[in-house]
Amino acid sequence: MNPVETHGLAAVEQEIVRACKEARRERASVTLIAVSKTFEAEAILPVLAAGQRVFGENRVQEAKAKWPALRDAHPGTELHLIGPLQSNKAKEAVALFDAIHSVDRESLCEALGKALPACGRAVELFVQINTGEEPQKAGVAPQDADAFIAACRERYGLPIAGLMCIPPVDEAPAPHFALTAKIAKRNGLPKLSMGMSADFATAIEFGATHVRVGSAIFGHR
Numbered sequence: 603m604n605p606v607e608t609h610g611l612a613a614v615e616q617e618i619v620r621a622c623k624e625a626r627r628e629r630a631s632v633t634l635i636a637v638s639k640t641f642e643a644e645a646i647l648p649v650l651a652a653g654q655r656v657f658g659e660n661r662v663q664e665a666k667a668k669w670p671a672l673r674d675a676h677p678g679t680e681l682h683l684i685g686p687l688q689s690n691k692a693k694e695a696v697a698l699f700d701a702i703h704s705v706d707r708e709s710l711c712e713a714l715g716k717a718l719p720a721c722g723r724a725v726e727l728f729v730q731i732n733t734g735e736e737p738q739k740a741g742v743a744p745q746d747a748d749a750f751i752a753a754c755r756e757r758y759g760l761p762i763a764g765l766m767c768i769p770p771v772d773e774a775p776a777p778h779f780a781l782t783a784k785i786a787k788r789n790g791l792p793k794l795s796m797g798m799s800a801d802f803a804t805a806i807e808f809g810a811t812h813v814r815v816g817s818a819i820f821g822h823r
């Protein structure tokens with residue numbers, strides 16, 4: 603392994619350790635998801651060689667093309683879907699991913715409710731909250747979150763593990779992280795997928811259990 607190729611990963615790890623210390627949290631309470639979307643195997647291999655085992659992709663087809671071979675060669679690798687999922691790809695998604703961070707519509711819940719028992723694998727599910735109420739962005743509106751989470755559980759039998767958010771690019775992220783944490787808490791959800799390259803330390807301060815970091819590890823896309 604060439605240390606130069608993984609200095610991004612090392613720097614992110616250092617920053618996670620620092621943020622955990624400051625928030626008086628255990629390092630083990632935060633999972634780093636290395637977001638490898640758009641990067642080819644040759645860019646991913648050094649990060650795997652450095653010991654990173656949790657990766658995020660935003661498209662089913664891209665992940666399907668890249669990951670089966672990488673995964674066979676690196677046992678224990680976990681793959682998370684962090685991008686939008688079409689209902690007609692639910693079956694493929696649950697066969698490939700260990701976690702889905704973008705549950706946000708009842709039609710998708712219905713598809714997952716059928717696909718999950720059939721696939722026989724455990725897949726961790728996160729409901730995406732559109733905290734900025736941006737019309738172009740996926741996710742459930744904050745005021746609809748409680749009812750949606752209840753429907754996931756009761757109507758579709760989906761065990762929801764936590765919430766995910768992507769704050770608007772032009773706003774301070776902290777209020778969005780705080781709102782997501784508040785909705786999770788009142789719904790008894792222990793996991794929070796929040797924080798990207800620019801703001802993962804802030805997300806850790808607000809209780810993130812999963813940070814999704816791409817460019818700070820792999821470079822610009």
Ligand SMILES: *Cc1c(COP(=O)(O)O)cnc(C)c1O
Nearest residue numbers: 637660684798799814815816817
């Ligand atoms: C691309 C992406 C990330 C990673 O973004 P960076 O700014 O490169 O760290 C995180 N979350 C989601 C949902 C993404 O699509």
